[in-house]
Amino acid sequence: MRVLIVGCGYVGLPLGAELVKQGHEVFGVRRTNAAETELKAAGIQPLVADITEPEELATLPKPFDWIVNCVSSSKGGSEEYRQVYLNGTRSLVEWLSATPSKKFVYTSSTSVYGQTDGSPVKETSLTQPTSETSKVLVETEKLLLDAASKGTFPAVILRVAGIYGPERGHLFLQYLKNEAKIEGRGERFINMIHRDDLVGVIIAALKNGRPGEIYNAVDDEPVAQIHFFRWLSEALGKWMPPFAAETENAGRKRGLTNKKLQNRKLKMELGYQFKYPTFRQGYTAEIQRLDDAGLLNIDLEPR
Numbered sequence: 001m002r003v004l005i006v007g008c009g010y011v012g013l014p015l016g017a018e019l020v021k022q023g024h025e026v027f028g029v030r031r032t033n034a035a036e037t038e039l040k041a042a043g044i045q046p047l048v049a050d051i052t053e054p055e056e057l058a059t060l061p062k063p064f065d066w067i068v069n070c071v072s073s074s075k076g077g078s079e080e081y082r083q084v085y086l087n088g089t090r091s092l093v094e095w096l097s098a099t100p101s102k103k104f105v106y107t108s109s110t111s112v113y114g115q116t117d118g119s120p121v122k123e124t125s126l127t128q129p130t131s132e133t134s135k136v137l138v139e140t141e142k143l144l145l146d147a148a149s150k151g152t153f154p155a156v157i158l159r160v161a162g163i164y165g166p167e168r169g170h171l172f173l174q175y176l177k178n179e180a181k182i183e184g185r186g187e188r189f190i191n192m193i194h195r196d197d198l199v200g201v202i203i204a205a206l207k208n209g210r211p212g213e214i215y216n217a218v219d220d221e222p223v224a225q226i227h228f229f230r231w232l233s234e235a236l237g238k239w240m241p242p243f244a245a246e247t248e249n250a251g252r253k254r255g256l257t258n259k260k261l262q263n264r265k266l267k268m269e270l271g272y273q274f275k276y277p278t279f280r281q282g283y284t285a286e287i288q289r290l291d292d293a294g295l296l297n298i299d300l301e302p303r
């Protein structure tokens with residue numbers, strides 16, 4: 001297949017490398033050529049375009065069989081989200097209207113679920129987030145679902161949980177730096193997926209995803225924050241983080257939600273088998289990687 005990865009970054013680059021290994025012709029888009037050497041080393045053909053600029057999209061060498069939109073607004077508020085996710089995706093849909101691909105996978109986020117009661121959440125659950133940024137993601141999904149419902153645009157939506165892996169994993173990195181805090185009583189659930197599994201899930205969605213369908217991309221085990229830190233504490237032989245009032249984190253971009261993401265649809269329909277079914281396997285691998293590289297400096301603060 002001729003594949004276009006739009007936003008060839010933390011997830012897009014290993015995704016492209018894997019697709020190249022599987023024999024596909026892969027192109028990767030970023031806004032600058034800063035990562036050209038890295039992309040080429042992985043066998044990915046680098047392209048430069050900003051998807052929010054239709055005239056830049058027009059320069060890309062269409063047609064493509066498979067397209068993955070995994071651009072990310074790494075920072076910024078709802079205006080930047082609107083620009084990158086909503087307007088960027090709208091430009092892609094318009095750009096592809098004359099020459100549609102066989103499959104278009106979009107990496108949305110589980111932040112579209114605003115549940116705060118720790119309830120199980122599946123793809124049919126309510127999506128009424130309170131944060132402005134997550135509302136933009138709901139609008140972006142709707143744009144794609146509307147296009148898919150007309151039968152001319154084969155969009156598949158993945159609602160991706162917190163991505164962790166090499167150099168990623170917000171709570172883990174905070175914990176290593178002695179900056180982590182247990183919020184309230186630590187009962188809030190965390191939902192995660194290892195980067196390598198997300199790569200596998202995207203490929204499964206390209207192959208088996210049904211246009212117009214949504215799949216939660218999350219591993220098997222939502223874990224309460226306190227249990228996550230307890231596992232890390234035992235694995236690393238390091239103190240538990242201190243407790244802090246929940247309000248200290250209330251200003252976060254995606255809002256405080258509490259929910260247990262379910263992945264049954266992903267497993268049944270896409271037939272994906274997780275390499276790291278829970279954070280235990282995933283973080284064991286990451287801790288091992290850091291240790292092997294001499295980067296695991298456990299700083300045991302006196303209590």
Ligand SMILES: NC(=O)c1ccc[n+]([C@@H]2O[C@H](COP(=O)([O-])OP(=O)(O)OC[C@H]3O[C@@H](n4cnc5c(N)ncnc54)[C@H](OP(=O)(O)O)[C@@H]3O)[C@@H](O)[C@H]2O)c1
Binds near residue numbers: 029034071107163
């Ligand atoms: N991180 C999480 O826990 C999480 C959770 C749920 C969903 N997601 C979603 O998962 C996907 C993958 O995330 P990631 O961590 O791989 O993101 P990332 O590393 O930040 O990569 C995003 C890439 O998008 C490119 N990009 C940004 N704006 C662009 C634009 N306007 N036009 C063209 N390229 C653009 C960036 O390249 P340049 O800067 O070089 O242009 C970058 O390489 C994203 O869609 C993200 O929203 C992430």
